[in-house]
Amino acid sequence: MLLYTYSKKLGKVKFWTIVSIPIASFLSIFVFVTPYVMSYSSSDTDTIFKIIVVDALGYTLPAAISGILFGLPFWVIARTLSYSSALKDYMIIAGCGFALFELVIIGSVMLASYPPLGLASVSFVGLSSYLILMGIYSSAVSVSEDAELRQAIRKSAVDESKLLVGIGSAQMEQKIEKKVIEMAKDHSASMTEQTGVQLSLTEHDMKQYLSTVLKEIKVLQNVDEILKKGKDILESSIMFLACSKFGEMRLVYNNYFDTLVKVMTNKYRKGEHEGIRWVTSIIDKDNADLARDFLNIGVQIRHVKNMPPIDFAVSDKEMMATIERMEGGDISQSLLVSNELAYVNHFRSIFEELWKNGIDALDRIRDIEQGVDQANIEIISNPKEGIKRTWSIIKSAKEEVLILFSSASAVRRQIDMDGLQLLKEILEKRSAKVRVLIPADDDIMSTTIKEIKLTYPQIDIRNIDKSLQTRITIVLVDKKECVIVESREDAEDNSYHAAGLTTYSDSESIVSSYISIFESFWKQTELYEQLEESNKQLKVHDKMQKEFINIAAHELRTPIQPILGLSEVLQSKIKDSEQRVLLDIISRNAKRLQRLSEDILDVSRIESQSLGLKKEKFILNDLVLSIVEEYKKEFRDDNNKSKIKLLYNPIEDNNIIVYADRFRITQVISNLIDNAIKFTKEERGGTVSVIKKKNDRWVIVSVKDTGSGIDPEIMPRLFAKFTTKSFKGTGLGLFISKKIIEAHGGKIWAENNIDGKGATVNFSLPLLDQS
Numbered sequence: 001m002l003l004y005t006y007s008k009k010l011g012k013v014k015f016w017t018i019v020s021i022p023i024a025s026f027l028s029i030f031v032f033v034t035p036y037v038m039s040y041s042s043s044d045t046d047t048i049f050k051i052i053v054v055d056a057l058g059y060t061l062p063a064a065i066s067g068i069l070f071g072l073p074f075w076v077i078a079r080t081l082s083y084s085s086a087l088k089d090y091m092i093i094a095g096c097g098f099a100l101f102e103l104v105i106i107g108s109v110m111l112a113s114y115p116p117l118g119l120a121s122v123s124f125v126g127l128s129s130y131l132i133l134m135g136i137y138s139s140a141v142s143v144s145e146d147a148e149l150r151q152a153i154r155k156s157a158v159d160e161s162k163l164l165v166g167i168g169s170a171q172m173e174q175k176i177e178k179k180v181i182e183m184a185k186d187h188s189a190s191m192t193e194q195t196g197v198q199l200s201l202t203e204h205d206m207k208q209y210l211s212t213v214l215k216e217i218k219v220l221q222n223v224d225e226i227l228k229k230g231k232d233i234l235e236s237s238i239m240f241l242a243c244s245k246f247g248e249m250r251l252v253y254n255n256y257f258d259t260l261v262k263v264m265t266n267k268y269r270k271g272e273h274e275g276i277r278w279v280t281s282i283i284d285k286d287n288a289d290l291a292r293d294f295l296n297i298g299v300q301i302r303h304v305k306n307m308p309p310i311d312f313a314v315s316d317k318e319m320m321a322t323i324e325r326m327e328g329g330d331i332s333q334s335l336l337v338s339n340e341l342a343y344v345n346h347f348r349s350i351f352e353e354l355w356k357n358g359i360d361a362l363d364r365i366r367d368i369e370q371g372v373d374q375a376n377i378e379i380i381s382n383p384k385e386g387i388k389r390t391w392s393i394i395k396s397a398k399e400e401v402l403i404l405f406s407s408a409s410a411v412r413r414q415i416d417m418d419g420l421q422l423l424k425e426i427l428e429k430r431s432a433k434v435r436v437l438i439p440a441d442d443d444i445m446s447t448t449i450k451e452i453k454l455t456y457p458q459i460d461i462r463n464i465d466k467s468l469q470t471r472i473t474i475v476l477v478d479k480k481e482c483v484i485v486e487s488r489e490d491a492e493d494n495s496y497h498a499a500g501l502t503t504y505s506d507s508e509s510i511v512s513s514y515i516s517i518f519e520s521f522w523k524q525t526e527l528y529e530q531l532e533e534s535n536k537q538l539k540v541h542d543k544m545q546k547e548f549i550n551i552a553a554h555e556l557r558t559p560i561q562p563i564l565g566l567s568e569v570l571q572s573k574i575k576d577s578e579q580r581v582l583l584d585i586i587s588r589n590a591k592r593l594q595r596l597s598e599d600i601l602d603v604s605r606i607e608s609q610s611l612g613l614k615k616e617k618f619i620l621n622d623l624v625l626s627i628v629e630e631y632k633k634e635f636r637d638d639n640n641k642s643k644i645k646l647l648y649n650p651i652e653d654n655n656i657i658v659y660a661d662r663f664r665i666t667q668v669i670s671n672l673i674d675n676a677i678k679f680t681k682e683e684r685g686g687t688v689s690v691i692k693k694k695n696d697r698w699v700i701v702s703v704k705d706t707g708s709g710i711d712p713e714i715m716p717r718l719f720a721k722f723t724t725k726s727f728k729g730t731g732l733g734l735f736i737s738k739k740i741i742e743a744h745g746g747k748i749w750a751e752n753n754i755d756g757k758g759a760t761v762n763f764s765l766p767l768l769d770q771s
Contacts, residue, residue, distance in 0.1 A: 148191070149184060149187060149188055149191070149206075150209055152183070152184065152187050153180055153183075153184050153206060153209055153210055153213065154213050155342075156179070156180045156183050156184075157176055157180050157210055157213045176210070177207065177210055180206075180210055181203065181206055181207065181210070184206045185203070185206075226320075226335045227251070227255050227256065229320060229335065229337055230252070230256070230313060230320060230335075231255075231256040231259050233313065233315050233317075233318050233320060234256070234259055234260070234263060234276075234313075234315070235259060235263070236315070236317065237263075237273070237315035237316055237317065238267075238272065238273050238274060238315075238316050239273070239274040239275070239315060239316045240263070240273075240275075240276045240277075240313065240314075240315050241276075241277050241278075241313065241314045241315075241348065241351045241355075242276070242277070242278045242279070242312075242313040242314075243278075243279040243280070243307070243308065243311060243312055243313070243350070243351055243354060244278075244279075244280055244311035244312075244313070244322075245280065245281060245307055245311060246280055246281065246282070246283070246287050246290070248311050248322070249278070249280055249290065249294070250290060253290060253293065253294075257293075260276060260294070260297060260299065261297050263276065264276065264297050264298040264299065265297075268298060275298070275299075275300065276298075276299045276300070277299070277300045277301075277302075277351075277355060278294065278299055278300065278301045278302075279301075279302050279304050279307075279351065279354045279355055279358055280301065280302075280303065280304070280307070281303060281304055281305065281307050282301075282303045282361060282364045282365065282368065284368065285368060285369075287368075288364075288365040288368050288369065291361050291365060292365065295361060295362070301361035302354075302355055302358030302359060302360060302361060303358055303359045303360075303361055303363075303364035304354050304357065304358045304359075308350065308354070310322055312347050312350075312351075314344060314347045314348045314351060315344075316344075317339055317344070318337065318338065318339045318344065319337070319338055319339075319343050319344045319347045319348075320335050320336065320337045320338075321335070321336045321347065322335055322336075377503060377504070377505045377507065377510070378503070378504040378505070379501060379502075379503055380501070380502040380503070380504065381501055383488075383495075383496045383497075383499040383500065383502070384496050385502070386483075386485060386499060386501070386502025387485070387495055387496065387499060387502070389483065389502060389504060390475055390483045390485060390502065391419070391422060393475065393477050393481055393483055393504075394422060394423070394426065394475065394477060395422065395426070396477065396478075397426050397430065397432045397477045397478055398430055398432060398478055399432055399433070399478045399479075400432055400433045400434075400435075400476075400477075400478060400479065401423065401426060401432060401433070401434045401435075401475070401476070401477055402435050402474075402475070402476040402477075402515065402518045403423075403434075403435070403436045403437070403473070403474070403475050403476075404436075404437045404470075404473065404474040404517075404518055404521065405436070405437065405438050405439065405473050406439075406469065406470050406471060406472055406473045406485075406487040406490070407439055407441075407469055407487065407490050408438060408439055408440075408441035409490050409491070409498075410473055410487060410490070410495075410498070411438050411452075413492075413493065413494070413495040413498060414495065415452070416493075416495075417495055420452065420455075420456055420459065423436075423456065423459055424456050424458065424459070427458045427459070428458075433460070434458070434459045434460065435459075435460045435461075435462075435518075435522065436459055436460065436461045436462070437461075437462055437463075437464050437518065437521050437522065437525070438461065438462070438463055438464070439463070439464055439465070439466050439468060439469040440463040440464065440465060440466045441466065462522065462525040463525065464521050464524065464525055465528070468521065471486060471487050472484050472485065472486055472487060473485045473487065474514055474517070474518065476511065476514055476515055476518060479511060479512070479515060480506060480511060481504070481505070481506045481511065482504070482505055482506075482510060482511045482514050483502060483503070483504050484502070484503040484504075484514075485499055485500075485502050486499065486500035486501045486502070486503075487499065487500065488500035560590055560593055560594045560597065563586070563590045564587065564590050564591065564594065567583055567586055567587040567590065568587075570583055571583060571587075596730065599730065599732045599733065599736060600732070602732075602736045603721065603732055603735070603736065606736065606739045611739065611740075611743060613660075613661040613664060613743055613744070614661050614662075614663070615659050615660055615661050616659070616660075616661075616662060617657055617658070617659050617768060618657070618658065618660075618662055619654075619655055619656065619657055620656050620657070620658050620665075620692065620699060620701075620765075621650055621654040621655065621656060621692065623662060623665060623666060623669075624648060624650070624669060624690060624692060624701065625648060627666060627669050627670060627673070627690075628646060628648040628690055631646050631673055631677075632646055643686075644677060644680055644686050644687070644688060645686070645687045645688070646673075646687075646688045646689075646690075647687060647688070647689040647690070648689075648690045648692075649689060649690070649691050649692075650691075650692045650693075651691060651692065651693040651694075656692070656694060656699050656767065657767075657768045658699060658765050658766075658767065658768055659768045660744050660765060661740075661744070664740045664743075664744075665740075665744075665765075667736070667737075667740065668737045668740050668741060668763065669690070669701065669703070671733040671734065671736070671737050672703040672737065672761050672763075673688060673690070673703055674733065675703075675733060675734070675761070676688045676703050676704070676705035676707065676758075676761075677705075679705060679707035679708050679709075679758075679759075680705050680706060680707035680758070686705065686706040686707060686758075687705070687706050688703065688704070688705050688706075689702075689703070689704045689705075690702070690703055691703075691704065694767070695764075697766060697767050698746070698764045698765065698766060698767060699764065699765050699767055700762055700763070700764045701762070701763055701764075701765075702760050702761070702762045703760065703761050703762075704753065704758065704759075704760040705758040705759060705760075706753075706757045706758040707757075707758045707759070708758070709752045709753070709756070709757070709758055709759045710750060710751075710752055710759045711725055715750070718734060718750055719734050719735055719737075719738040719748065719750075720735060721735045722735075723735070734748075734761075737763070741763045741764075741765070744765055744766070745765075745766050746763055746764045746765045746766060747763065747764050748761070748762065748763040748764075749761075749762055749763075750762070
């Protein structure tokens with residue numbers, strides 16, 4: 001068994017020949033020589049012939065020959081170990097021990113008489129046994145260490161070749177040999193130090209064994225050989241897993257699809273095969289049609305969006321993986337094949353992980369047939385790589401580039417990096433359209449935008465409102481691809497430092513969504529420009545209108561004053577009743593015209609924010625009472641209003657002091673009473689009540705009537721300009737009242753009465769702090 005380890009060095013025939021001869025020689029002594037010799041030794045005569053035949057030829061000569069033959073295998077093996085002097089010595093020592101042992105125990109003991117020759121021969125038994133023990137022990141230890149070292153070499157070679165699978169086979173073997181031999185030398189020295197026995201493997205032996213191991217991990221470069229190997233693995237398998245791009249799947253379909261059919265039909269259905277599973281990327285309808293052919297014969301397929309860089313297949317016994325590398329400027333594809341268990345398990349685990357995360361092929365095919373797009377998204381964490389990818393995609397543009405910058409600072413950074421120059425080149429070389437949106441910024445609006453438009457007039461640049469500023473820059477190319485660059489530190493001057501994550505996608509739905517956002521902003525800029533122009537025109541018209549109203553109101557006041565003055569003079573001189581009635585009509589309408597002009601002027605002051613208040617302290621009760629008495633006197637003089645009752649009901653303290661503009665508060669109360677009288681039908685009579693009450697820190701004045709109430713249609717806009725359903729007014733009174741009250745820090749509101757008769761308008765004023 002010890003010698004069998006080195007049988008390959010001699011060859012099997014030669015090895016068994018030299019091992020069998022000593023055994024046959026030893027057995028022949030007992031089978032052939034001993035019976036023959038015994039026939040002579042049994043005679044009583046002690047002749048010279050008997051001595052020669054029995055002692056010399058019968059025992060001594062066969063013993064010497066047998067001993068030499070027993071030592072012969074060790075000597076022959078030792079001669080073949082030209083690179084291992086230590087193991088050669090161990091073998092020679094063991095061989096000499098066997099030869100001496102055979103000689104002393106068979107030959108010498110038979111011939112010698114005791115003493116002294118028999119004792120001398122027996123003493124050599126100890127020496128021969130020592131030689132045998134030392135030789136065999138040292139050889140056994142050396143052989144054991146040799147086997148352990150071979151296992152270490154194999155394991156190291158497999159591990160290293162996994163790491164170097166992407167390079168050429170010649171380079172791979174050189175790198176593996178260098179690393180593995182260094183490891184083996186260290187391991188050999190460590191074992192020699194532990195056992196004290198030098199290993200049998202020399203560096204030459206190590207390299208030879210490593211070469212044998214590497215032959216098991218071979219690289220096939222011929223396409224026919226690759227296809228043949230793939231077919232052989234499939235045919236001999238009881239389980240087959242494949243991960244490949246669709247090109248390789250098409251290659252299988254064109255060359256040995258019938259083999260897949262046989263495996264699934266003959267083996268799988270009989271339970272002799274576990275089935276075929278395939279991971280691939282199904283992109284379009286052609287892929288889907290081919291996948292259906294595989295599915296129809298029973299192959300299980302799953303779609304994976306991001307395929308691994310190499311294609312591979314795994315059976316229960318072997319694995320193969322494609323390797324793509326550059327040779328002479330061209331990409332060549334080779335196939336790594338191994339039956340090493342570590343390789344098989346490694347690629348099987350990769351497959352199972354892909355299978356677990358894959359999508360069933362039928363679901364993917366249905367999505368393709370229904371036009372449902374699957375998002376293809378790539379996240380780039382390195383800012384430099386992200387910006388480089390963005391520029392690369394922009395350079396590939398053929399029709400259109402749309403860019404929405406995150407901020408004005410992002411534009412400045414791109415100008416510094418000649419990013420806009422790249423857009424100019426695309427415009428000039430490919431006639432592609434370029435549209436750019438930039439968030440508005442005071443500085444960039446005044447300087448950078450003008451500079452860009454002068455330098456790059458072909459680029460269509462527009463501003464969006466600063467409130468729409470985002471944390472991302474969006475780049476869209478040819479309505480097919482989009483890149484989203486995150487703005488991490490917008491204050492940075494360098495784009496690489498300012499940028500964060502970059503997201504790329506060629507998904508139709510994602511790209512179209514971002515295009516919709518861009519187009520929405522683009523149209524918004526158009527509408528904003530139109531609105532801005534309209535606003536400018538409106539301001540001009542509004543200014544003209546206000547100027548006209550202001551001039552008209554002043555011009556109206558000029559003739560009204562003499563009309564009213566002369567009317568009063570005539571009132572005292574005319575005695576004719578009919579003439580007095582006509583004069584009253586003139587005076588009344590002149591007053592209405594005077595109030596209209598005052599209202600117009602007040603509106604003009606309010607809108608120009610020039611309505612001044614002359615505040616003073618006064619007792620509100622006295623003011624309200626005087627206004628009510630004034631209206632009562634008017635009712636007594638006017639028969640049409642004699643049926644209307646005007647009441648004043650101060651609920652709280654009569655000495656409430658306010659700090660307000662007496663004239664403006666009088667104007668508000670008069671407007672509210674006029675409205676109440678106007679909507680109370682004079683012929684039927686009615687009641688107008690003025691109520692004053694104190695509430696916490698406010699004084700509230702209410703004007704309540706029993707008229708028709710407020711139309712629900714105009715209630716929401718009751719205090720807006722020109723809101724009226726009457727032909728007697730302009731709809732300015734309540735608008736002016738609201739602005740006056742609000743200028744005093746109060747509020748005004750209206751409501752229909754609970755009993756359904758009339759309405760109540762209330763306003764509040766803050767009480768004067770008398771502390």
